[in-house]
Amino acid sequence: MAQARKVLIVEDEEIFAENLQTYFHRCGWDARIACNGNAAVIAAGEFRPELILFDYYLPDMNGFQAMDLKGLQSPLSDSPADLPHA
Numbered sequence: 001m002a003q004a005r006k007v008l009i010v011e012d013e014e015i016f017a018e019n020l021q022t023y024f025h026r027c028g029w030d031a032r033i034a035c036n037g038n039a040a041v042i043a044a045g046e047f048r049p050e051l052i053l054f055d056y057y058l059p060d061m062n063g064f065q066a067m068d069l070k071g072l073q074s075p076l077s078d079s080p081a082d083l084p085h086a
Contacts, residue, residue: 004030008038008049010066012058020053035059037066 007029011017017033024031032047034040037060044052054063 004028006047006049006051007034007056008032008034008035008040008043008047008052010034010035010052010063011055012057014082015057031052037061037063 001067004063005028009017009020009024009031011020011033012035014053017035021033032043032049036042036058039052040052043049054066056063058066
């Protein structure tokens with residue numbers, strides 16, 4: 001059986017994070033949630049997602065700052081990232 005694709009959802013608003021997680025689960029993805037940028041760095045290292053979706057407004061850093069970590073030696077640097085907005 002094929003392994004599910006992995007997505008990390010970085011969102012501090014619980015209802016939005018859970019809605020996105022439900023959507024990805026229904027599409028066959030293994031979706032995990034991190035509630036801030038620091039948690040995203042840790043989760044990316046443990047989970048190794050294929051895609052990371054960042055909220056712009058996070059409690060500890062904004063989504064662009066978290067995406068900047070992708071250029072450093074961090075677990076975020078191996079995964080494509082997007083900063084969707086409404």
